Amino acid sequence: xxxxxxxxxxxxxxxxxxxxxxxxxxxxxxxxxxxxxxxxxxxxxxxxxxxxxxxxxxxxxxxxxxxxxxxxxxxxxxxxxxxxxxxxxxxxxxxxxxxxxxxxxxxxxxxxxxxxxxxxxxxxxxxxxxxxxxxxxxxxxxxxxxxxxxxxxxxxxxxxxxxxxxxxxxxxxxxxxxxxxxxxxxxxxxxxxxxxxxxxxxxxxxxxxxxxxxxxxxxxxxxxxxxxxxxxxxxxxxxxxxxxxxxxxxxxxxxxxxxxxxxxxxxxxxxxxxxxxxxxxxxxxxxxxxxxxxxxxxxxxxxxxxxxxxxxxxxxxxxxxxxxxxxxxxxxxxxxxxxxxxxxxxxxxxxxxxxxxxxxxxxxxxxxxxxxxxxxxxxxxxxxxxxxxxxxxxxxxxxxxxxxxxxxxxxxxxxxxxxxx
Amino acid sequence: xxxxxxxxxxxxxxxxxxxxxxxxxxxxxxxxxxxxxxxxxxxxxxxxxxxxxxxxxxxxxxxxxxxxxxxxxxxxxxxxxxxxxxxxxxxxxxxxxxxxxxxxxxxxxxxxxxxxxxxxxxxxxxxxxxxxxxxxxxxxxxxxxxxxxxxxxxxxxxxxxxxxxxxxxxxxxxxxxxxxxxxxxxxxxxxxxxxxxxxxxxxxxxxxxxxxxxxxxxxxxxxxxxxxxxxxxxxxxxxxxxxxxxxxxxxxxxxxxxxxxxxxxxxxxxxxxxxxxxxxxxxxxxxxxxxxxxxxxxxxxxxxxxxxxxxxxxxxxxxxxxxxxxxxxxxxxxxxxxxxxxxxxxxxxxxxxxxxxxxxxxxxxxxxxxxxxxxxxxxxxxxxxxxxxxxxxxxxxxxxxxxxxxxxxxxxxxxxxxxxx
Numbered sequence: 120x121x122x123x124x125x126x127x128x129x130x131x132x133x134x135x136x137x138x139x140x141x142x143x144x145x146x147x148x149x150x151x152x153x154x155x156x157x158x159x160x161x162x163x164x165x166x167x168x169x170x171x172x173x174x175x176x177x178x179x180x181x182x183x184x185x186x187x188x189x190x191x192x193x194x195x196x197x198x199x200x201x202x203x204x205x206x207x208x209x210x211x212x213x214x215x216x217x218x219x220x221x222x223x224x225x226x227x228x229x230x231x232x233x234x235x236x237x238x239x240x241x242x243x244x245x246x247x248x249x250x251x252x253x254x255x256x257x258x259x260x261x262x263x264x265x266x267x268x269x270x271x272x273x274x275x276x277x278x279x280x281x282x283x284x285x286x287x288x289x290x291x292x293x294x295x296x297x298x299x300x301x302x303x304x305x306x307x308x309x310x311x312x313x314x315x316x317x318x319x320x321x322x323x324x325x326x327x328x329x330x331x332x333x334x335x336x337x338x339x340x341x342x343x344x345x346x347x348x349x350x351x352x353x354x355x356x357x358x359x360x361x362x363x364x365x366x367x368x369x370x371x372x373x374x375x376x377x378x379x380x381x382x383x384x385x386x387x388x389x390x391x392x393x394x395x396x397x398x399x400x401x402x403x404x405x406x407x408x409x410x411x412x413x414x415x416x417x418x419x420x421x422x423x424x425x426x427x428x429x430x431x432x433x434x435x436x437x438x439x440x441x442x443x444x445x446x447x448x449x450x451x452x453x454x455x456x457x458x459x460x461x462x463x464x465x466x467x468x469x470x471x472x473x474x475x476x477x478x479x480x481x482x483x484x485x486x487x488x489x490x491x492x493x494x495x496x497x498x499x500x501x502x503x504x505x506x507x508x509x510x511x512x513x514x515x516x517x518x519x520x521x522x523x524x525x526x527x528x529x530x531x532x533x534x535x536x537x538x539x540x
Numbered sequence: 541x542x543x544x545x546x547x548x549x550x551x552x553x554x555x556x557x558x559x560x561x562x563x564x565x566x567x568x569x570x571x572x573x574x575x576x577x578x579x580x581x582x583x584x585x586x587x588x589x590x591x592x593x594x595x596x597x598x599x600x601x602x603x604x605x606x607x608x609x610x611x612x613x614x615x616x617x618x619x620x621x622x623x624x625x626x627x628x629x630x631x632x633x634x635x636x637x638x639x640x641x642x643x644x645x646x647x648x649x650x651x652x653x654x655x656x657x658x659x660x661x662x663x664x665x666x667x668x669x670x671x672x673x674x675x676x677x678x679x680x681x682x683x684x685x686x687x688x689x690x691x692x693x694x695x696x697x698x699x700x701x702x703x704x705x706x707x708x709x710x711x712x713x714x715x716x717x718x719x720x721x722x723x724x725x726x727x728x729x730x731x732x733x734x735x736x737x738x739x740x741x742x743x744x745x746x747x748x749x750x751x752x753x754x755x756x757x758x759x760x761x762x763x764x765x766x767x768x769x770x771x772x773x774x775x776x777x778x779x780x781x782x783x784x785x786x787x788x789x790x791x792x793x794x795x796x797x798x799x800x801x802x803x804x805x806x807x808x809x810x811x812x813x814x815x816x817x818x819x820x821x822x823x824x825x826x827x828x829x830x831x832x833x834x835x836x837x838x839x840x841x842x843x844x845x846x847x848x849x850x851x852x853x854x855x856x857x858x859x860x861x862x863x864x865x866x867x868x869x870x871x872x873x874x875x876x877x878x879x880x881x882x883x884x885x886x887x888x889x890x891x892x893x894x895x896x897x898x899x900x901x902x903x904x905x906x907x908x909x910x911x912x913x914x915x916x917x918x919x920x921x922x923x924x925x926x927x928x929x930x931x932x933x934x935x936x937x938x939x940x941x942x943x944x945x946x947x948x949x950x951x952x953x954x955x956x957x958x959x960x961x
Contacts, residue, residue, distance in 0.1 A: 141878060144902060224923050230912060232922055239934050240904070318758070322934050337739070337762050343935045344764075364957035371959035457562060466953075479952055481565060483661070491651060491955030500960070501653055501951070502645050513660050513743050513948040514764045515936040527934040530922070531900050532887075534912030536785035538792035539921070 120305060129313040132268060132301050133320035136241040139296035140266035144238060146295055148215045154293035155211040155258055159204045161285040162254075170195060172281035173250070180274050192248045193275055203254045206505075210258045213504045216523040217264045220531075228537050234528040238264030240322040242525065243314055245270045245336055247328035250278040256327070257286055257300050259507050263525035266299050268321065270314065272328075273306035280304070315340040327508060345520070348511040349435040350380030350463035352493040355452040355478065356400060357469035358391035364490055365396075365468040366403050371492040372466070374407045378437050380509060381464050381496040385432060385442040387452045394420060401443065409439050416445035432459040449474050453481045460484060462511055464496035464518075485511060485518035541726060550734040553689060553722050554741035557662045560717035561687035565659060567716055569636045575714035576632040576679055580625045582706040583675075591616060593702035594671070601695050613669045614696055624675040627926070631679045634925045637944040638685045641952075649958050655949040659685030661743040663946065664735055666691045666757055668749035671699040677748070678707055678721050680928050684946035687720050689742065691735065693749075694727035701725070736761040748929060766941070769932040770856040771801030771884035773914040776873040776899065777821060778890035779812035785911055786817075786889040787824050792913040793887070795828045799858050801930060802885050802917040806853060806863040808873045815841060822864065830860050837866035853880040870895050874902045881905060883932055885917035885939075906932060906939035 120128075143151075162169070173195045180190050216236055223233040242265045244256045253269055260267035271279040283302035291297045303310050315324065318341040325345050326336040333346050354372050356365045372383035386404075388397050401411060401421045411417070412427040424443070431442040432455070446452050449467070456465050466488035467478040475489040486496040496519065498506025503521030510516045516524035541549075564572075583590070594616045601611050637657055644654040663686045665677045674690055681688035692700040704723035712718045724731050736745065739762040746766050747757040754767050775793050777786045793804035807825075809818050822832060822842045832838070833848040845864070852863040853876070867873050870888070877886050887909035888899040896910040907917040917940065919927025924942030931937045937945035 141902070141904065144904070226921070226923055230916060230921075235900075341758055343933065345935075361957065367957060367959050375960055479656075481562070483562065483565070484950065486951040486953060488953040489955060490957050491953050492959045494960040495651060495953060495955075495958065496951075500647070500651075502647055512764065514766075517948055518951045527938055529905065530907040530917075530939045532907060532909040532912050532916060534910060534916075536782070536788060536911050537916065538788050538913045539796055539915040 120307060122309065125305065125307060125310060126313055128304070129310060129317065132303065133241070133314070133317040135298040136266040136268050136301060137320040139298040140238065140240045140264075142296045143261075143264050143266060143299055146264075150294045151215070151261060151264075152211040154261065154289050154295050155207045157293050158254070158258070158286050158289035159207040161289055162200055162204050162207075165281075165285050166200065169278065169281045169285070172277040175277045176275055183274075185274060189248050189274065193250065193278070195250060195278065199251050203251050206255050207258050210262050210505055213262065213522060215262060215264070216526045221528075229535065230537055231533040233531055235531050236523070236526045236528050239525060239527050241266045241268065241320060243268040243270065243321050243324045243342070245311060245314075245324060245326045245328075245332070247272040247332060248275055250275045250282060252327055253279045253282040253302070254286065256325070256507060257283070259505055259522060260525060261295075261299060263522045265525055268301050268303065268314065270303040270311060276306050311336075312339055315342060318342045325508065343515070345508075345510050345516060346512050347380075347508040348463075349461050350382070350509075350511075351384045351433065351435050351459065351461040352381055352463055352496075353385045353387055353452075353456050353460060353465040354383050354493065355387040355446070355449070355456070355465070355467045356389060356392065357449060357452075357467060357471065357474055358389045359471040359474055360389075360392070360396075360468040361470055361490075362396050362399060366400050368466065368468055368490070368492050369400050370403055370407055372494055373404060373409055373441055374439070375492075375494055377439050379494075380435075381493050382437070383441065383493050384435055385444065385459070387455060388417070388443065388445050389449075389452070390416070390445050390447045397445070404441060407439075409441050411441055411443050413443040414445060417443040435461070449478055453478060456482050456484070463509070464488065464493045466491060466493050485509070541728060543730065546726065546728060546731060547734055549725070550731060550738065553724065554662070554735070554738040556719040557687040557689050557722060558741040560719040561659065561661045561685075563717045564682075564685050564687060564720055567685075571715045572636070572682060572685075573632040575682065575710050575716050576628045578714050579675070579679070579707050579710035580628040582710055583621055583625050583628075586702075586706050587621065590699065590702045590706070593698040596698045597696055604695075606695060610669050610695065614671065614699070616671060616699065620672050624672050627676050628679050631683050631926055634683065634943060636683060636685070637947050642949075650956065651958055652954040654952055656952050657944070657947045657949050660946060660948050662687045662689065662741060664689040664691065664742050664745045664763070666732060666735075666745060666747045666749075666753070668693040668753060669696055671696045671703060673748055674700045674703040674723070675707070677746075677928060678704075680926055680943060681946060682711075682716075682720060684943045686946055689722050689724065689735065691724040691732060697727050732757075733760055736763060739763045746929065764936075766929075766931050766937060767933050768801075768929040769884075770882050771803070771930075771932075772805045772854065772856050772880065772882040773802055773884055773917075774806045774808055774873075774877050774881060774886040775804050775914065776808040776867075776870070776877070776886070776888045777810060777813065778870060778873075778888060778892065778895055779810040780892040780895055781810075781813070781817075781889040782891055782911075783817050783820060787821050789887065789889055789911070789913050790821050791824055791828055793915055794825060794830055794862055795860070796913075796915055798860050800915075801856075802914050803858070804862065804914050805856055806865065806880070808876060809838070809864065809866050810870075810873070811837070811866050811868045818866070825862060830862050832862055832864050834864040835866060838864040856882070870899055874899060877903050877905070884930070885909065885914045887912060887914050906930070
């Protein structure tokens, strides 16, 4: 497509999203919920057509020799359909964040001033190969009153198109503007660049995918981006730890689901722990199939520990590998985490309240935990109902992001004729 | 300076700021307040040296034939010194936002989870010719626990350097890290580009200045930016307005201080208002020296109104000029504001609660007002104590930004050995 034609298309998408978002601001929640439930029904009714589109993507992916795990993520199964439907029903049942009043005050001149929670406006989601993001992300944006522009991976293009088309139908049938959900109708990469320059009409970009995608979006975007970078999560076991808790937490944080961002990647052991205690933890991990990369002190404890290089302290393995370092107390642990960590989730195991307080105060991460597994860093586990991701940014939203994080506020000022002196 | 040398300097500044910000996280408020008061004393004690530096800047500016208003903004007077000192004392007296707990919950598994307000980390302030920003912005960043990197206008270089040097002394004498406040020690423009790429060590950029400066920063920054764009503020006078309030508010919003971002730039008059009422407002404005640019309907009302072009609806005049348009009711007013406005501050004058509610709900601006002058859109007037600016962004902070807006939060999770099933 010539750039001028593409530019016109992107301009129209952004402008239509802005218009739709203004209409959404005046739509009652009942209609939004009806739309989400209508989409759940359409997933059943239109399953054949959606699966046909999906088979087209999968066949192309096989032809292109894309890697097996990517084809797996791309393929829609009955389980994916059930999960998308369940998500829609659950999001419909949540209470909507928009409309809440907070920070109320009355000024000496009689002005009543408060903040009102309102949708952000238009949110662009840029994502990779999982087509269920089309439905999951769009439902959260809609529920919180935002227009959404979707740009999925090119390898899932036909599937995403089929899903987004049904969501537009659900919008229309429920009295919502059709353009509340739009998919960028091309796989050209240039479309992303153009989209990221529409700062007049798009308020927020959320990239969902690997570090390469996120960095590319940050590099090019004039629109604020909320980033979900990697999780290099730590567990520090202090000299004051209860060892039963320490073993259970370390094993759980590493082994229960090693492929996710809140799994432990580095274990820090207090030098003052008895060697037997240190060994006990490491051996429990090895018994569960974990391959250990240790510093010299750790390697002296247990045979067969491989040598950790500087790169291991930065590594997000996402599998059953683990870096282990012996550090000199809580201050050294905090320094290690603030140097090598990714500001995602870090935990201390200790029975000392003072030590825990120091760790919680000084570790600069989105979630800091005392005597709990890093695996709890999750919107569902925090009781948020639904999660659009885990922000490693510090601005606007930090850590697990729920519906309320897809809203902003405006100041409302109620007077009776006040003027400024 | 060769780019490689400059790069090293900027790297060091950013890294030192990060280190200082980590130390600041553990400094008691009493020391921060002592530092702010010490700086107030240093402004007295070192006044001669600071004025000498300022005269150097002013002499260079005169030599370069810089415009008169710029030289005026650049020149330190006794009044500027008093205002900087008063600011420091006032900020020291405010309560610090960091440390507050909120959104507490206890989960069924016994985990206690809450958010704790914490400093953002490192904030870069990029500003133009007013050297008092060096002191005002730095004091707010410090009070909220943040390290600050200052990059002022090149025409104020020697003044900013003298002020920042004293602030570093105040830090050191009060037990704060010296690098809590740093000034970029060169006027080269390239330094800004390099700074805006230090996203590992700088968490937030706040540009303070004209639209050109802000756009240039947004274009280049990999770091989140909070923008303070222009204010194209509206007052809509409805058919249901109390005319005494309408006249008072319109005159106050335009005339009381026309050079600021919360002054009215466009007046919208409901077509259904009696012509006499419309005339009464326009004539009151003309009597106060306002030059009116009107649409055809407005021009029929009063002689001598100039013709408004499309550009006038977008204009931020910042002086005694005003655009006036007759619109067909509240819906047309909302549509006009959402099309031509800058999402800053907009007001409705009406005695109808329903009409006011619709306006407050549907106008997409940072502050929306009912029966009050737009001039109230201000941190001080909102009771925030101190203001770092008025954000026209929707993310993180919107409208007047106070100390709390220079903080973020982290999630604290307190357990007793919980692991995830």
